[in-house]
Every structure is written in structure tokens, then in C-alpha cells.
Amino acid sequence: MALTTPSSTILNEGVILNWERPTEDIQLSQYMIQRSANGKAFNTISRTLDTTYVDNSNSPFRQTLKYRILYQDNCGNSSVPSPITAPIILQVKSINGNAVVFEWNKYETWINGIRTYFIERLDDSGAIMEEFSVLSGRTKEITFATDDDQPKNLRVRAESLDKTPLISYSNIRTVVINPLVNFPTAFTPDGDGLNDDFKPVGTKVFNFKMYILSRWGNVVFYTEDMNIGWDGRIKGKNALEGTYIYRVNYEDATGRTFDKSGSIVLIRDINN
Numbered sequence: 367m368a369l370t371t372p373s374s375t376i377l378n379e380g381v382i383l384n385w386e387r388p389t390e391d392i393q394l395s396q397y398m399i400q401r402s403a404n405g406k407a408f409n410t411i412s413r414t415l416d417t418t419y420v421d422n423s424n425s426p427f428r429q430t431l432k433y434r435i436l437y438q439d440n441c442g443n444s445s446v447p448s449p450i451t452a453p454i455i456l457q458v459k460s461i462n463g464n465a466v467v468f469e470w471n472k473y474e475t476w477i478n479g480i481r482t483y484f485i486e487r488l489d490d491s492g493a494i495m496e497e498f499s500v501l502s503g504r505t506k507e508i509t510f511a512t513d514d515d516q517p518k519n520l521r522v523r524a525e526s527l528d529k530t531p532l533i534s535y536s537n538i539r540t541v542v543i544n545p546l547v548n549f550p551t552a553f554t555p556d557g558d559g560l561n562d563d564f565k566p567v568g569t570k571v572f573n574f575k576m577y578i579l580s581r582w583g584n585v586v587f588y589t590e591d592m593n594i595g596w597d598g599r600i601k602g603k604n605a606l607e608g609t610y611i612y613r614v615n616y617e618d619a620t621g622r623t624f625d626k627s628g629s630i631v632l633i634r635d636i637n638n
């Protein structure tokens with residue numbers, strides 16, 4: 367006789383499995399915990415007499431996991447495997463600016479099914495800061511505030527359809543969003559008040575340094591003020607129309623450093 371459906375949840379980067387003893391009177395010798403990763407065959411990873419097991423071998427959770435439990439009696443007879451339980455593994459699908467798309471696998475298996483998923487944002491102590499409901503499916507896009515420069519700790523919470531909902535948690539995924547800095551590709555220093563200088567635009571940027579170089583590698587402009595751009599002059603004279611190179615160094619609010627480089631086209635009206 368198989369065991370009833372085990373449960374699984376993730377806590378402190380370990381998968382916690384729980385199950386109930388078989389109902390009939392059996393002289394148990396051991397339980398066998400079996401695991402499958404990324405659809406591969408099940409293998410026995412541990413044997414125990416307890417009805418709880420913690421699998422700490424999966425961090426940082428880059429694969430889909432499934433577990434099942436068997437038992438043996440004192441005569442060496444093995445039961446059929448229990449139903450499968452699959453803990454929720456949270457992944458980051460994409461990051462576009464301050465918008466992050468999260469995805470996760472279906473939790474398996476509650477007898478009465480899943481009511482809903484939530485995404486929780488946790489502070490460094492593990493307390494819930496924000497909660498995002500998931501209306502359908504197993505993906506969620508969250509757009510964070512542009513001035514939110516702190517690392518973001520997210521996990522999924524699943525709730526069952528039972529009268530008193532059962533709960534299962536995913537792993538915690540920490541997301542750090544790089545400062546959003548935009549670099550124009552061209553500028554026209556013609557004095558019309560529009561696009562007259564070259565300067566990147568961004569938020570939460572610190573210790574900024576920008577070099578403009580000629581095609582021969584000579585520095586023609588330097589600034590440490592993000593609000594002061596290159597006006598297209600070299601030593602007070604109009605620079606020639608053409609392509610120049612920029613190199614920019616800066617830090618974010620956490621002290622991470624960034625180095626960016628690219629090309630900028632200086633376009634001149636024939637009269638300027």
C-alpha cells in the first residue's frame with residue numbers, strides 16, 4: 367500500500383518533505399526518499415525512520431525537482447511509491463528596466479488542488495514587505511519603483527483549496543536591478559535648445575565620470591557631473607562633425623561599479 371501524498375516546501379534553501387505513516391499495522395524498517403531532477407529517473411537519496419526529511423543539496427534551485435516516498439517493512443518488502451510532490455522553484459524569466467518577470471513550476475500535489483499563488487517580497491530579516499496576487503498562470507511581472515535601489519527578495523506562496531488552506535513556499539530569489547542609464551546616439555549642438563549636448567540620463571547614479579574621445583583616442587572632454595554634457599567643442603572651438611567615443615564609469619547606491627562605452631555622432635548644421 368502506498369503512502370498518502372507527501373508535502374513539500376522550501377525553507378532556508380532546503381526542501382522540507384513531510385508525510386504520514388501508513389494507516390495499516392506495519393512493522394516499518396525504513397522510509398526511502400527518492401528524487402528526480404529535471405525529468406530524470408528517480409533515485410533514492412536517503413533512508414530514515416522519521417516522517418520528515420530536509421534535502422539541502424539543491425541550492426541555488428536551478429532545476430525542477432520531484433520527490434516520492436516508499437517504505438520497507440521488517441521483512442524487506444517495499445511499498446509502491448507515494449504520489450509525487452514537486453516544490454515550487456522560482457526563477458527570473460527576464461528583466462527590462464525596472465520590470466521583472468518571474469516564473470515558477472506548478473506545485474504538486476494537493477488532493478483538493480491549488481486555490482492561488484502569491485508573490486511575497488521579504489526584507490533581510492524575512493518579514494513580508496509587499497504581497498502581489500497572481501490572477502492566473504504561473505508567471506508574474508512586477509514593476510518596481512525607479513527609486514527602489516535595494517536588493518529585492520521574492521518568493522512564491524501557494525495555497526490549497528482546502529477549507530483551512532495548506533501552504534507551500536518556493537525558494538527565495540534575490541533580484542538586483544542595475545541603474546537605468548540611457549545614452550543618446552547622436553546630438554546636434556546648433557544652439558536651438560534641443561539636443562545641444564551629449565549627456566546620459568539616469569537615476570541613482572553615483573561617482574560619475576565621463577570621457578569623450580576622438581577617433582584617434584584623444585580625450586576631448588571630461589566631466590564628473592552627470593548634468594554637464596559635452597557641447598561639441600574642443601578647447602573652445604567647434605569639433606568636427608562625425609563619430610566620437612564615450613566611456614562612462616559610475617556606481618549604484620550599493621557601491622557596485624559599472625563601465626559603459628559606445629559611440630556618439632555629432633551632427634552639425636552647415637551654418638554651425
